Amino acid sequence: MSTGLGPASLASLVNCGFCWAVPGTPCTDIGQHYARYLRAYRRGLLDAAGLATVSAAAVYITAGTIVPDAQPITYVRW
Numbered sequence: 501m502s503t504g505l506g507p508a509s510l511a512s513l514v515n516c517g518f519c520w521a522v523p524g525t526p527c528t529d530i531g532q533h534y535a536r537y538l539r540a541y542r543r544g545l546l547d548a549a550g551l552a553t554v555s556a557a558a559v560y561i562t563a564g565t566i567v568p569d570a571q572p573i574t575y576v577r578w
């Protein structure tokens with residue numbers, strides 16, 4: 501059931517539960533909030549493997565963690 505889209509693209513299909521960016525609008529210039537990935541996962545857009553990949557981007561991750569669109573690079577925590 502792969503759509504061929506990366507996790508960041510899938511996350512951008514839903515509202516962000518942290519900053520309420522609307523679908524198609526990025527949370528920040530560098531990436532999306534982790535909360536957005538969780539929402540995409542709950543909606544069934546992002547599979548468990550995709551979420552695991554995203555989660556691995558940071559040692560300590562919260563809903564407000566910015567997950568960079570291009571991984572792996574450094575991340576920013578709020």
Ligand SMILES: [Zn+2]
Pocket residue numbers: 516517518519520521527532533536
């Ligand atoms: Zn956000």
